[in-house]
Amino acid sequence: ESANxxxxxxxxxxQKLHDTESRNSTLEAQLGDxxxxxxxxxxxxxxxxxxxxxxxxxxxxxxxELTELRDTLAKLIEGS
Amino acid sequence: ESANxxxxxxxxxxQKLHDTESRNSTLEAQLGDxxxxxxxxxxxxxxxxxxxxxxxxxxxxxxxELTELRDTLAKLIEGS
Amino acid sequence: ESANxxxxxxxxxxQKLHDTESRNSTLEAQLGDxxxxxxxxxxxxxxxxxxxxxxxxxxxxxxxELTELRDTLAKLIEGS
Amino acid sequence: ESANxxxxxxxxxxQKLHDTESRNSTLEAQLGDxxxxxxxxxxxxxxxxxxxxxxxxxxxxxxxELTELRDTLAKLIEGS
Numbered sequence: 001e002s003a004n005x006x007x008x009x010x011x012x013x014x015q016k017l018h019d020t021e022s023r024n025s026t027l028e029a030q031l032g033d034x035x036x037x038x039x040x041x042x043x044x045x046x047x048x049x050x051x052x053x054x055x056x057x058x059x060x061x062x063x064x065e066l067t068e069l070r071d072t073l074a075k076l077i078e079g080s
Numbered sequence: 081e082s083a084n085x086x087x088x089x090x091x092x093x094x095q096k097l098h099d100t101e102s103r104n105s106t107l108e109a110q111l112g113d114x115x116x117x118x119x120x121x122x123x124x125x126x127x128x129x130x131x132x133x134x135x136x137x138x139x140x141x142x143x144x145e146l147t148e149l150r151d152t153l154a155k156l157i158e159g160s
Numbered sequence: 161e162s163a164n165x166x167x168x169x170x171x172x173x174x175q176k177l178h179d180t181e182s183r184n185s186t187l188e189a190q191l192g193d194x195x196x197x198x199x200x201x202x203x204x205x206x207x208x209x210x211x212x213x214x215x216x217x218x219x220x221x222x223x224x225e226l227t228e229l230r231d232t233l234a235k236l237i238e239g240s
Numbered sequence: 241e242s243a244n245x246x247x248x249x250x251x252x253x254x255q256k257l258h259d260t261e262s263r264n265s266t267l268e269a270q271l272g273d274x275x276x277x278x279x280x281x282x283x284x285x286x287x288x289x290x291x292x293x294x295x296x297x298x299x300x301x302x303x304x305e306l307t308e309l310r311d312t313l314a315k316l317i318e319g320s
Contacts, residue, residue: 002243003242003243003246006243006246006247006249006250007246009246009250010246010249010250010253013250013253013254013257014253016257017253017256017257017260020257020260020261020264021260023264024260024263024264024267027264027267027268027271028267030271031267031270031271031274034271034274034275034278035274037278038274038277038278038281041278041281041285045285048236049157051236052153052156052157052236053157055153055229055232055233055236056150056153056154056157058229059146059149059150059153059229060150062146062222062225062226062229063143063146063147063150065222066139066142066143066146066222067143069139069215069218069219069222070136070139070140070143072215073132073135073136073139073215074136076132076208076211076212076215077129077132077133077136082163083162083163083166086163086166086167086169086170087166089166089170090166090169090170090173093170093173093174093177094173096177097173097176097177097180100177100180100181100184101180103184104180104183104184104187107184107187107188107191108187110191111187111190111191111194114191114194114195114198115194117198118194118197118198118201121198121201125201125205128316131316132316135309135312135313135316138309139309142302142305142306142309145302146302149295149298149299149302152295153295156288156291156292156295209317212313212316212317213317215313216310216313216314216317219306219309219310219313220310222306223303223306223307223310226299226302226303226306227303229299230296230299230300230303233292233295233296233299234296236292237289237292237293237296
């Protein structure tokens with residue numbers, strides 16, 4: 001092969017490499033974004049679960065209080 | 081004493097007896113009324129108690145259903 | 161009629177009056193008892209009703225608190 | 241430059257391009273995985289939200305039934 005052909009190949013490869021590296025950067029940025037989004041979602045989910053757990057405890061105490069009320073009513077009926 | 085005196089006493093006693101018997105009838109009627117009223121009140125009370133017992137059973141089932149709902153929520157939180 | 165007959169009638173009436181007055185006293189005592197019992201029952205009933213009213217207020221507040229909990233859950237679901 | 245130099249550059253570029261393309265494939269695979277994971281999480285979240293909405297409706301009906309029970313109690317107290 002002649003020097004000319006090698007140069008043509010080199011230039012073509014340089015261009016291709018440049019394009020591939022550019023695509024690479026784009027992919028890395030997308031991956032970073034997605035990872036951050038995923039992390040955000042998992043944090044949200046944890047916060048949501050904590051709120052639901054507080055709600056569950058509140059519901060527990062309401063059920064307990066209704067049960068006390070029920071017992072008071074039962075005693076009233078038997079004692080009346 | 082003379083026959084006249086005895087007659088006067090007899091007539092006075094007859095009148096007194098009549099009054100006392102009349103008062104007696106009044107008292108017996110009042111007693112009858114009161115006994116019926118008392119019976120009515122006790123029947124009412126029994127009916128009232130029965131209604132309250134139905135209500136208590138209903139309250140029991142609502143507490144049971146809230147407890148089931150609470151368990152479903154707990155499972156959802158743990159499984160999420 | 162002779163004085164003897166009048167005396168016999170007087171004595172018989174005296175005995176009858178005595179019996180009727182005695183029965184009268186018994187009736188009055190029974191009536192008094194019954195009236196007191198009735199009053200007692202009505203006081204009990206009033207006390208019972210007051211206790212039930214307190215219970216009703218407590219039930220109202222529990223329903224209110226469950227409704228608040230329900231609203232919190234609704235907001236959590238919509239905001240999640 | 242000589243043909244030799246061009247050839248050396250071409251070979252070096254070919255290697256570099258190969259590495260970059262390989263890295264590219266890896267990134268694309270990671271991105272695909274992450275996107276699928278995110279989609280899975282969002283489906284889960286939607287399912288979870290639906291379950292919570294069913295639970296909310298159930299809670300609504302329980303509150304409604306407790307309110308009916310409360311009204312029945314109120315009427316009983318007033319009518320007793």
